[in-house]
Amino acid sequence: MGVEAHxxxxxxxxxxxxxAAAGCTDDQIASxxxxxxxxxxxxxxxxxxxxxxxxxxxxxxxxxxNKATTxxxxxTRGDIQ
Numbered sequence: 001m002g003v004e005a006h007x008x009x010x011x012x013x014x015x016x017x018x019x020a021a022a023g024c025t026d027d028q029i030a031s032x033x034x035x036x037x038x039x040x041x042x043x044x045x046x047x048x049x050x051x052x053x054x055x056x057x058x059x060x061x062x063x064x065x066n067k068a069t070t071x072x073x074x075x076t077r078g079d080i081q
Contacts, residue, residue, distance in 0.1 A: 013044050020045030021052060 012033055019029045026041045035041050 016041060016044040017048040020048040023052075 016029055016033050016035075019032060024032075026038050026045070029035070029041050029045060030038065033041070
């Protein structure tokens with residue numbers, strides 16, 4: 001594999017990751033990238049999707065933490081209804 005082939009592979013891989021991060025389905029990614037195997041799309045898109053799931057989980061955790069903090073502050077002020 002020459003440098004040019006490697007660069008083309010890296011660009012294709014990066015494109016799949018960006019499409020996955022944008023929320024595209026496997027079929028949409030395959031249409032764009034030309035992959036005929038869903039296994040390759042799943043492999044390439046996996047990291048981007050994992051990062052998205054981790055980010056979503058962190059946001060949910062933050063929201064839950066903020067709710068708990070607000071409730072705790074309300075309880076200590078005696079503003080319980």
